[in-house]
Amino acid sequence: MFISVDELKEAGLLLNLEEPLIAFPVLIEIADSGSCQFVGPVTIQAKVFKIHEMVVVEGLAAVCATFTCSRCLKEFEQSVSSDFVLTYCRELPQVEVEVEVDGEEEGAELSADDMGLILFDGQKIDLSESIQEQLVMALPSRPVCDEKCKGLCPQCGVDLDLASCDCRPQAVSLKMAALKDFKVKKT
Ligand SMILES: [Zn+2]
Ligand SMILES: [Zn+2]
Structure with missing residues (x-):
């Protein structure tokens, strides 16, 4: 996924790409670790x-993935996308920025990172690494099939989206009892 800088005209360029997953080793590593499976290619419009x-590249990267819901353990598909x-x-x-060190002003140099810039050499820019980074950051840390998903009962394991059980009130009353004991001990 290269941009040829010399061929870039004043008017700019529109990218509409589909890149196979093989171009993104970190995504493959994540899939191998079992936290999700990617479905289909990465699409980039920029x-x-x-x-x-x-050279400024502004757009949207997206890939479809299947996750296991962290609440109900059901598999679901979701698009992972990132504006960049x-x-x-x-x-x-x-x-040059002036930084005060022990009361004295000193010149400090900003790194590319500090300035939000990415350095490149030669005539070509390889987009893959930055796009990959964007997608990794967009992955949900605790995937949820639906914001309303009630998940599984921690005691009997019943899917609370499909059925109900009698465990919950009991769990609450146990907690209350523990709290009461705690207060008694404290006084
Ligand atoms: Zn769920
Ligand atoms: Zn239950």
Whole structure:
């Protein structure tokens, strides 16, 4: 997934890409670890344009994946997508910032990261790594099939979206009893 910088015209460029998963080793690693399975390719729609010596890529990356709901353990499919603005440059602009160290002003250099820039060499920009990073950050840490999912009863394991059980009130009363004991001990 390369952008040829020399061929980039003033008017910019529209990207509409489908990239196979094989181009994203970290996503494959995540799938291998079992936390989700990716379905189909990664799609990227983006505008690419030059601003002075910088190349800006602005768009949306998405991939479909199946997750296991962290509440009810059912499998469900969901699209993982991320809006992004990536700014690439060959060298960092000269920016000096004054930092106070032990009461004395010192010049400090900002890193590419500090400035939100990505460095590249040569005539080509490889988008894969940054897009991959965007998608990894967009993955849910606790996937939920539905915000309203009630999940499984922690005691009898019944799916509370499909049925109800008598465990819940009991669990609450047990907690109340424990709380009462605690108060008694404290006084
Ligand atoms: Zn669920
Ligand atoms: Zn139950």
